Amino acid sequence: MSKKNLCMLVSWGVVAAIAFFAACTPEDTAGGFGEETNALAGILVNEKGEPQANVRVFARHTKANISDLVDTTDADGKFEFSLVRQGSYGLSATKGKSAMYKRVNYYGQSMEVKARMVASTDVSGKVNLREDTLASDVVVYIPGSPWEAKTSDKGKFSFKGVPEGTYPVLAKSPDPVRFVDVFYVGTFEDGKADFNGPYPVDMIDAVMAKAAPDSANAVADSSEDSEDADVRLVNSEKSKNMLLPLSPEYGTLCLWPLDYLTEGFAGTKVSSDARGRTEGVIFYGDPELTEGVSRNAIVLKGANQYGVVENDRNALDDATEMTLEAWIDVAKLPSDSVYRRNIVGKLGFGSSGDQDVFSLSLVRGECGVKKPKLAFFIAAGSEEDSLGCENAVFSDVVETDKWMYVAVVWNGSTLSMYVDGQLVDTAKTSVKKINPSTEPIIFGKEKLNIQLDDVRLSKTVINGADVLYRYYLKGGAL
Template identity: 40%
Template sequence: MKTFNAIFWIMCVMSALFSACSKDVAGGVTEETNSIAGVIYNSDQKVASGVEVLARSVADTTRLYKDTTDSQGSFAFKFKEEGLYGVSAKTSDLAYYELVEYKGATLNVEASLNKFTSFTGKLTLSGADYNEPIQVFIPGSPWAVYTNENLEFEIDSVPEGSYYVYVRSPDQSRFNDAYFWVSLLPDTLKGSQGPLPTSLATQAPSDDKNSVYEEADNSPFNFNWTIPMSSEYGLVGWWPMNYISKDSSSIQYISDARGRTDVGVVYGKTFLDSGVLGQSLVLRGSNDFVVIESDRGVLDSATALTLEAWIYLEDLNETEDVTNYRKNLIGKVGFGNSDDRSVFSLAIIKNECEVEGSPVLAFFIADGSGTSLDCANAVVDPNAIKVGEWLYTTSVWNGQTLSLYVNGAFVASRGVSVDVLTPSIESLYFGKENLNFRLDEVRWSTVAISASDVLYRYYNQGGVQ
């Protein structure tokens, strides 16, 4: 319901995109008052009589109310259940749709029937080969279809306007329900590249490089949408950083929220402070770090890996006598010991991997057999790392390619020779470098998420455009 509340408010705020907007009128549901009432006009602004009008509950689609406009174009519905309703009407060549929220006071609607239009789309399920029908619909409306065996769909005879389109997950254990935004106006056909979290529903389209909006394509489909993968699917480690606990020996530790790996033993003066979601782990200098002695084999034989983390750099602690360096933020690393069997490292590097000048973010991977974390198997952000602000970093390895994202935006990729991870005895480390920084919401999973998933998770976790 939270999602649909956001949809309702944006539809009223962006009134220029809609043919109607409702308002509360004092009163309640009695024998004398209505829940939703209004007048419908034709496109020439003359009243539309004899038109069937529907009001369908968004929360319970079986709650459907019908009325037919009278000679004055008026219609009315009486019901007691509060919530969001889709109000729609349709003639042989015109239609109307609006999403309204009934809160116990009568809603008055003045609406115009608009010309028909249609749009097409093709769905992709991230990391899955799927051909069963998937439901695609406009909330609270009669416009609902199922995809064909190629996950293609067409919704036709819809009124011109801007709407949110829902796609129902075919497998809740692996994929999320999602909604997408479309603008079907006479001179504009736009839609979202990826699924929209509630936090983005109040934002108008943007030309920013991080934007989820794009001009629609007319061949072969107007929209190509990827259904978001559940953040629980393939998850093998999650560190929310909200608590530091003590055992009977007063050893401090943080815990994997899913219990798949060992606890992380806290060293130095490491402490918690405000983060992106709740608290964050604060590490200042090489004596502040966390060690997870064993990942309990969760990465053994993995052919894909996604590492997500919010990072806030306070100070790079640079000195004039050190012109190049590599400083680990998060990694399963051996720190160059004689039997180093490192697997991965998200690090800050300077004057390494053919990138000179300012410090940058890099992600290294090795197979865990004893090969080093070298630049041949690393992806590097060409942009200088930002200090003094939260950054959502996502590193993705799919068995062939490394990809790096910052704040939901793709920044770099590179083909690598690592195709599988072998068992490694190395511990996992947060920090252990001369670096002052904060960590929040660290996750790793043994699936390679898509660019659409990255952007969706960024906005879902409070990222702003």
């Protein structure tokens, strides 16, 4: 028989407190259910499976993170909590050189869990804002647990007595305007810590269900979202450092979500720039919308369906760096053996006096490309400069009928291309600065069947962590 629950409520409010204490009646029993229907019962064992008696077990809501529920195991290692708030909880306990952390999802139904103590260890890590900039005063914690720390002026943090294993580690942004809250998958063993990520905070349950099923989701069957747990842990470099990604909104010049079309002049359709930086995209040829990565996407079939941003309001004039991002689905590859087909570009299509700046294209048979690949070409925006192979980067071979997240970054000297969060190519460029160019930004206008979603242009350089975060943010891992 368990001791009576010690219900320690911190800032839950009067109503919730009354409801909780009403649930903590003498009739509640550890390891089983009384008359309550909102109980979490469990048994705590060691690594050999032996029940652990007289150990304090804590339950903390992972999002509220403002209260602890405490029970002490009985002689059979059993404990029980009466839960009020639905959602994800962290269960934790320590005993000597052993510790336990387990995540459970509570959706208003009684449930039973088995929690295992494992060897504990002390680990440390660092948090960076950029690769060369350490982050101080950043709160780092395992959600729903007592393991919480704040980074020093050198970006360092440490956890004492954390259980060995794989757990989510969340970092709170010190500057929400520029950087986002993020979590990493932390693996702790023998005093060492590796961090895999970054991931959006709202993906914790899905990612951890894949990374560490036993500790991530003890009650998957009770989760209505359990089918969403199929997450591929790809393209995430393991490191002792955690890097906070830039907010996707920071530095964005233009964003064409391509979610809606309104009627334009002479039968055209218009999709607005969500940032209001340009006049929006005028689409010709009566294209349609389809289901995209985020809400809707535009479908462009052939050379007669295309979009034009007539006036980008000098978005890239005098730029010394830029980033282009887009979600692309190539529905069908051209049958020609040699081609370069524009997907998104600021270019003049070979006219005299062109002031080409860039083109994200599908290519084959030129620049040494034998099989269809994505290519990004950059030029200085002058009549003397063109979109040549010497200033270009290329993807791997393109697959059809598959959404790809493509990000191309130019830092004033080097081009880098990422596909689905993974760096696929880099190249030095002779382009150092983009001159003023009157060329429009063109979507398509080639013999190409594609779908486009969330096209974003900025004059800010992003890094691999930023790219990976944005890939996952739009469901790229699901």
